[in-house]
Amino acid sequence: MAGPQDGGPGAALRRGPFAFGPLDEGEALVEPIIGSWEANMDHALTRSPIDVCSSRGEDAVVLGNLGVVRVLKMNAGRSTEVSAREGDLCLLMPFGKTDRFGYAELAHAYDAPGTIGLLAKQSKMDARLLLPLPEGTAYSLSQWASYGRYFTAWDNWSKAYGCWRTQVADDDPAHHLVFGWGGGVAFAELMLARRAGFRVAMAAGSDERVAFLREHGITPVDRRRFPALSRPNRREQADRERHEQRRKSVEDFLHVTRELSDGHGVAIFADNIGEPLYDVTLGALAREGVVTTCGWKAGMRLAHLRGAESIGRHIHVNTHVWRLPDSPGIRDFQETEGWMAPAGSDVQYDFDRVPDLADDYANGRIGSYFPTYSVNPL
Known part of the structure; x- marks a missing residue:
């Protein structure tokens, strides 16, 4: 370069x-x-x-x-x-x-x-x-x-799951939903969540990806059903119709996550997108929910209501890469367990x-x- x-x-x-x-x-x-x-x-x-x-x-x-x-x-x-x-x-x-x-x-x-x-x-x-x-x-x-997506997912998932367990100490994961926006790291994390017994779902924006998720036991949520889900950009800020379209897309998406979680919301939400969808991520979280991230594909600067996050007992987990001494153990888990x-x-x-x-x-x-x-x- x-x-x-x-x-x-x-x-x-x-x-x-x-x-x-x-x-x-x-x-x-x-x-x-x-x-x-x-x-x-x-x-x-x-x-x-x-x-x-x-x-x-x-x-x-x-x-x-x-x-x-x-x-x-x-x-x-x-x-x-x-x-x-x-x-x-x-x-x-x-x-x-x-x-x-x-x-x-x-x-x-x-x-x-x-x-x-x-x-x-x-x-x-x-x-x-x-x-x-x-x-x-x-x-x-x-x-x-x-492997990089998997090593990163291992570290991020272990921290997010550990944090969730500090507040939900003994409930069966089968009662709880883990959701991810699209991406290879999120896919790898959801495969770990599935192994741990959680319900798992992920957004996908193409027929190919929808079929891929379904094939691997992850409930696909077709992103195309919510065409205006991302936050309006600067040029769209004054467009009332765009805001109304987004309100409808957000409402429809949150309805889907509530259905998949028996009305409770998402227990652990893997969000490596960032600013355009951050408010939707927080809106989808259950009480005692965790939002976890290890990337920033489309926006690093985020804002939330600290009081609302505190009352909802939401934990925010941010990780980057993984711990170098953990590398051989993650490699060996991949080989022996087929998490590939x-x-x-x-x-x-x-x-x-x-x-x-x-x-x-x-x-x-x-x-x-x-x-x-x-x-x-x-």
Whole structure:
């Protein structure tokens, strides 16, 4: 990614040589195989909420912080924290800087200066970030490539569920609804919620996604039934008809969530959208409900009535990435329990078509929750 460009996100990508020095102690040279297209890459290309080039003080940044790589060379030195070896297929953990508890403060190949992502034929990185795939794994590299959504979902769901249980200590989850706006992370969280015994439902905006959710035991709520659900934008603020359309869409949507929850509302609402739907999320919450988020696809600045949230005993959970030391355990749970991106559910773009992928993602033209790109052959 290079300096500001006109046009869509794909126009901000530039193909060309990118030089880096020899391996320092604790570094590995890797060959990316499959990368996962993530919301942080879209944020970087649109330069919102930050301009990562300016933030890092660099003219160009190689994006891509989640995917499967092959280790070509390793300079582990005396480190005892490196588990990968030359020739291993590994998952890249996207930690540029961690706090004292192992949570991410800066993300690799995003806002962490000097880090090189997977949109390159070769890359070098801190070898501690390479987590080997399970030996003899039962799952394809395409399925593993979407692990970032699952690792993020694991962390966010465990915190949200734990918070919910502090107020609803012993009631059967089968009496309660977990709902999510669309997205791969929300899908992964709902699959965990389903395992825990909750009723689960999710919004979807296409026939393909409606069928996909139903196939995996999640009640689909067709977003197209509520065409004016998002908050009016600035140009629409004075349009009375638009506000009336929204009032009707919100009323219809809340009726659906009440029906699915026996009139109680949503126990845990996974909302990674943000400002355009935030008031709808809060309106759908049950008493003692939890709104949980680990992303901000369409608006970071939120407002609510603190008194109403307090009286409703609503808990707001905000997480980012996951805890680095938890990574092996999450990987092992995926392998043993089959909590994976379903086989064949990804859509993959060739390396030369990554600019098309960027534009298709930004404009909602991808039906899959798991868009990926290939870099090098296996």
